[in-house]
Every structure is written in C-alpha cells, then in structure tokens.
Amino acid sequence: MTTDFAFRSGAEQGIFPFELVEYGHSVEGVPLRYLPAKKEARLLVFAAIHGEESETTFLLSRALRKLFSAPDYVACILTANPDGMLRGTRCNANGVDLNRNFPTSNWKAEKTLVRLVLEAPRETELSTGSSAGSEPETQALIALIQKLGVKKVVSLHAPLGLVDSDFHTELAVQMENVFALPWQSGVGYPTPGSFGTYAAEKNLECVTVELPREAPEILAIRHAEKLADFLQNYR
Ligand SMILES: [Zn+2]
Incomplete structure (x- = not known):
C-alpha cells in the first residue's frame, strides 16, 4: 500500500493530539466521545463496544496518532463502552452486553451466552438490557450515526481473527488487507441485537473486524501503519 502522507515522529506520537467531541454519557456518567472527520464523515470506525477488548482502542489510537490531522472522511470512536473498559468487562456498568442491546427485530430479552476465553464454552450469562436499545451507550451510538449520516461502519472487536460482513464488499476487502485476516459471513452463531444486525436492518454497511489473539504491541507493530494509511x- 502506498503512503503518500507524512507520519508523525515517534515523539509526537506519544499523545493523542486531536480534539474529541462528546456524543453522550455512559451509565456511570463518563463522557462518550468521538473524533470527527476533518471534512465529512463517510465512514465511522468504533472500538471497544466490548470493554474487555481494549486492544481495539489501543490499535485505533496508535494508528490515528501516526497522522498529522484527523482523517478527512472517517470519524472514530476510541471507546464505545468506557464503563466496561474501566471495569475490564465485556458488558457496561448495568451488566448489559451492548452488542446484544441494539433495537433489532430479533432482539431477545433472554440472557445472552458468552465465553470468557476462546477455549471455554459459551456458558457465561449476560443481560441484553431491560428492553431493546435500553442502554445510554447504545442510544448515543445510534444518535451519532444518524447525526453524521454515515452509511458505512467498521466495528472493531477481538479475538476471533476474521473479517465479518454480510457481503464481500470493497470495504470488507480493504479490512482484509489492513489486518491480513480472512473474510467470512457471520461468526458461526446467532447474534440477535448486535450492531451488525441493527446495521443490516437500517441499510447501513457494517464490517466487523475481529482482531486476532495477539498482544496489543504485536497488533500495533503489524497493523497500525496500514490502518493509519x-x-x-x-474517500
Ligand atoms: Zn467483541
């Protein structure tokens, strides 16, 4: 991939240099913030809607910190679930798996089953919320997407090591190349109330990137520059 722009020096990469804009608050009152596109948002990239997938925040931050200005056409959310990140949990402060809380036609009130590590069975129960779209983090993300008017979204997760989207679109291929991951449609089990399902019902294109099971620093070494590019x- 060509790099026709200047990267920041190592010293300049130490801080996050761009101003973040508030788009809501978490259950605990932590500001939800995003990085606006410099010109016009055509794509939204968000990380860490699952609070225990902090490597997604780290990698997105490392990529953005290589740039001299915010991307022209991409808005970014470093942490969609700050309460979960602060607690080191998948869920938010209400114990809700936000990626099962979106108002979709298949949202289910029954608890969702997740696995704590890849080798574990899916036997750990988490709430999907008191109702579809009940959580402030879910509501704020939906409102932001509507405000920005973006039609394409990349959702960063870990650690399945794949690119998942309904169709093998140009954006899906770009994500395959940035992260050197295989594409597939679906993660192999139903995800009612997920952002991906919500996006499909709203005619948004959603590409879910599941980073591989790697230490954050390895992910940054392998992918931060390509992601920055x-x-x-x-466009
Ligand atoms: Zn996840």
Whole structure:
C-alpha cells in the first residue's frame, strides 16, 4: 500500500493530539466521545463496544496518532463502552452486553451466552438490557450515526481473527488487507441485537473486524501503519 502522507515522529506520537467531541454519557456518567472527520464523515470506525477488548482502542489510537490531522472522511470512536473498559468487562456498568442491546427485530430479552476465553464454552450469562436499545451507550451510538449520516461502519472487536460482513464488499476487502485476516459471513452463531444486525436492518454497511489473539504491541507493530494509511486515504 502506498503512503503518500507524512507520519508523525515517534515523539509526537506519544499523545493523542486531536480534539474529541462528546456524543453522550455512559451509565456511570463518563463522557462518550468521538473524533470527527476533518471534512465529512463517510465512514465511522468504533472500538471497544466490548470493554474487555481494549486492544481495539489501543490499535485505533496508535494508528490515528501516526497522522498529522484527523482523517478527512472517517470519524472514530476510541471507546464505545468506557464503563466496561474501566471495569475490564465485556458488558457496561448495568451488566448489559451492548452488542446484544441494539433495537433489532430479533432482539431477545433472554440472557445472552458468552465465553470468557476462546477455549471455554459459551456458558457465561449476560443481560441484553431491560428492553431493546435500553442502554445510554447504545442510544448515543445510534444518535451519532444518524447525526453524521454515515452509511458505512467498521466495528472493531477481538479475538476471533476474521473479517465479518454480510457481503464481500470493497470495504470488507480493504479490512482484509489492513489486518491480513480472512473474510467470512457471520461468526458461526446467532447474534440477535448486535450492531451488525441493527446495521443490516437500517441499510447501513457494517464490517466487523475481529482482531486476532495477539498482544496489543504485536497488533500495533503489524497493523497500525496500514490502518493509519487506510484512515488517511479513505474517500
Ligand atoms: Zn467483541
């Protein structure tokens, strides 16, 4: 991939240099913030809707910190679930798996089953919320997408090591290349109330990137520059 823009020096990469804009508050009152696109948002990339997938925040931050300015056409959310991140949990402060809380036609009130590590059975129960779209983090993300008017979203997760979307679109191929991951349609089990399902019902294109099971620093070494390149050059 070509790199036709200047990267920040190592020293400049130490801080997050761009101003974040508030788009809501978490259950605990933590501000939800996003990085606006410099010109016009055509794509939204969000990380850490699952609070225990902090490597997604780290990698997105490392990529953005390589740039001299915010991407022209990509808005970014570093942490969609700050309460979960602060607690080190998948769920938010209400114990809700936000990626099962979106108002979809198949949202279910029954608890969702998740696995704590890849080798574990899916036997750990989490709430999907008191109703579809009950959580402030879910509501704020939906409102932000509507406000920005974006039609395409990349959702960063870990650690399945794949790119998942309904169709093998140009954006899906770009994610395959940035992260050197295979594409597939679906993660192998139903995900009612997920953002991906919500997006499909709203005619938004959603590409879910499941980072591989790697230490954050390895992910940054392998993918931060390519991700920076993608963000900067996205049109
Ligand atoms: Zn996840």
